[in-house]
Amino acid sequence: MPADPAAPRVDAHHHFWRYADGHCAWMPDAPAVLHRDYLPADLAPALKAAGIAGTVIVQAAETPVETDWLLALARDVPFVWGVVGWLDPADPGAVARAEAWRATGRLVGIRFWYQDDADGDRLGSVIGAPLLGWAAAQDMPIDLLVRPRHLSAAVALVDASPDVRFVVDHGAKPDIARWPPDADERLQWWEQMDRLARHRRVSCKLSGMVTEAAPGYTPASLKPYSDALLQLFGPARLLWGSDWPVALSASSYADWVACTGKLIGHLSAPERAAILGGNAIRFYRLKPDLICPPLSGPETMIVWTMKGTLNAEQEAQAGRDHRQAA
DSSP, X not given: OOOOTTSXXXXXXEOOBOGGGOOOTTGGGSOGGGSSOBOHHHHHHHHHHHTEXXXXXXXXXXXXXXXXXXXXXXXXXXXXXXXXXXXXXXXXXXXXXXXXXXXXTOEEEEEEEOTTOSSSHHHHTTTTOHHHHHHHHHTOOEEEEOOGGGXXXXXXXXXXXXXXXXXXXXXXXXXXXXXXXXXXXXXXXXXXXXXXXXXXXXXXXXXXXXXXXXXXXXXXXXXXXXXXXXXXXXXXXXXXXXXXXXXXXXXXXXXXXXXXXXXXXXXXXXXXXXXXXIHHXXXXXXXXXXXXXXXXXXXXXXXXXXXXXXXXXXXXXXXHHHXXXX
């Protein structure tokens, strides 16, 4: 698969928050390790140790106030290359707010948050929302935070939005802890994810797996799911993310990095480079002529351009080739 092995590594999914702000409605039920501030100074050492040059912050609260804060924070943090914010697609003011955020030059996506819904009804009601029309016109991708019970609605949304690019966060959170590889629920998850993956404009994040696995996860316990995502989306449409600090309830940053190496170690160097950075740069349209200092390694500058990324025809062929090989 054509790709640039020299592309910088990117964490395409992590969060920051100030605990006292109280924006995260899910926080009271979260593990105690998350009940504190998590800010750039907390993440920087882990990025340096892993050799990760840039990141994408993703919203963690269903309020635009948090996104305002993240966009302001990103101005002063060199390793943050983009922000994925939150808006309610049903909000009449959503398009105006999204456009104001886009004007900052730091917004790279909008996330639709439906993981806590009992069913897919509310997600289905998003079809035709003006915010989707804006996303299509601006080529602004949509992150989908859903669970397997919402996938049929997600398929309908994608089918009805032919000009919008989507990425499924965390593989739609399959219940790795309770689903053996032959479980009916896993097969249903596979079938719906396959329907999404057939759209070349839909990508998926290799992230959030450790918190869905049983305590004491191993690469072997995650591999049936990472292999499934590789077969469905191919290396050209998988984006690696840490889901830090949420993932700290199940794994250190370094352990997830090491685990990822075992999950994708059988791939070629260009394929690994795509998953670990190149795909995020391409998908989120991160600075095409990016010049940044590395967070580890030689005291030189990383200079990377979009020359090494896949065009649409190459991406489609890479996906077809991987499906045939799987």
